[in-house]
Structures are given as C-alpha cells and as structure tokens.
Amino acid sequence: MTGEEHTFKYKLDFYYLSALIYLLTLITYGGIRGNFVEAEFKYVLNDPLMYVIIFFVLMSITALLLNMARNRRLVISHDAIIFRHHWDERRIAVQDIEWMHIGRESGVQTGGRFQVIVIKLKDKRRAYRIRVGRYEREKELVHEMQAIASRVPRRKRRMWQRPRMTDR
Numbered sequence: 001m002t003g004e005e006h007t008f009k010y011k012l013d014f015y016y017l018s019a020l021i022y023l024l025t026l027i028t029y030g031g032i033r034g035n036f037v038e039a040e041f042k043y044v045l046n047d048p049l050m051y052v053i054i055f056f057v058l059m060s061i062t063a064l065l066l067n068m069a070r071n072r073r074l075v076i077s078h079d080a081i082i083f084r085h086h087w088d089e090r091r092i093a094v095q096d097i098e099w100m101h102i103g104r105e106s107g108v109q110t111g112g113r114f115q116v117i118v119i120k121l122k123d124k125r126r127a128y129r130i131r132v133g134r135y136e137r138e139k140e141l142v143h144e145m146q147a148i149a150s151r152v153p154r155r156k157r158r159m160w161q162r163p164r165m166t167d168r
Helices: 013-038 041-046 048-070 138-149
Strands: 006-009 073-076 080-084 089-093 097-103 116-121 128-131
Touching: 006 138, 013 048, 073 138, 097 138
Parallel strands: none
Antiparallel strands: 006 073, 073 080, 080 089, 097 116, 116 128
16 A cells, blocks of 8 residues: 555444434333333333334344444545445545546535535446545545545536536
8 A cells, every 4th residue: 555544434423323212212112101101011011112112223223233343434545545344345546537526415405515525437337426424534534535536537517407607
C-alpha cells in the first residue's frame, strides 16, 4: 500500500437505538400489562402482542449483531477506494473511475450539503453510491473524496434536465 490510508467505520447508531427502543417497549408493555391489568406475569406471556414485540426485539438484536460481525469500513488511499468488511473487500482504482459526483441526493430530505458520493466506473453499468452520513467522521470523508474527485472528471449533466440558473 502506497501512501497514507484513511479508514472510516460504518455507524451502528441506528441498530443500537432500534434494539434499545424495542427492548424498552417490551419491558414497559410487560410491566404495565403484568402489574396493572393482570396482576401476574404468567398471563402476559399468553398475550399475542407480547410475541410480536419479542419478535421485533430479537430481529433488531440480530441485525445489530450481524452488522457488528460484518465490521464494514471504507478505506481511502491515494490510488484506490476500498469497501472492506470482515469477509471480503472490493477495491476501486482511481484510474477506473469514469466520473464522480459529491453532493445532495435528489429524493432525500435530510440536512447537510454533502449527503451522497456517486462513483461511476468505466466498465460497470451502475454507479456506486456512498451515503456520507452512514460513516464516522463525515467531514473528513468528504474532504478525502474531494481530493480524489479533483483528479477525475465530473458528472456530465443529463440532456433532459433543466439548466440551472448558473448554467445560463
């Protein structure tokens, strides 16, 4: 590996929060239903809604554990962008990039100037889409991608798009 590498870990905040919220819902519903309505916990386990909440708790904890085991990372070096996880890695060489776009995603209503990085390779039909908010150290990630974007062509405007005020 030549030069310096910058590693950005995938955020697991969403998975932690969903598992915690479902677990708190389970505890709250079981406590209210067991103490105030039935006066015993053995009746709570016969409740079908309790099984649904338990299912959501188990699914959210499973998703969290699988994503922790996967250990996704985005590694940016001078000559490549590497998508790495526990079992495999996908390498994109900078010279294989046809064009690159850093900016907003058209259909998404989240805040921030830089939301998505789109990379189109010369030999691939589909573009890679990196959502900046899903990785740690977002500003540093955008800065590193802008350094790579300065060495590759920008995306050409589509024919059917209206011209912007700056294009006139």
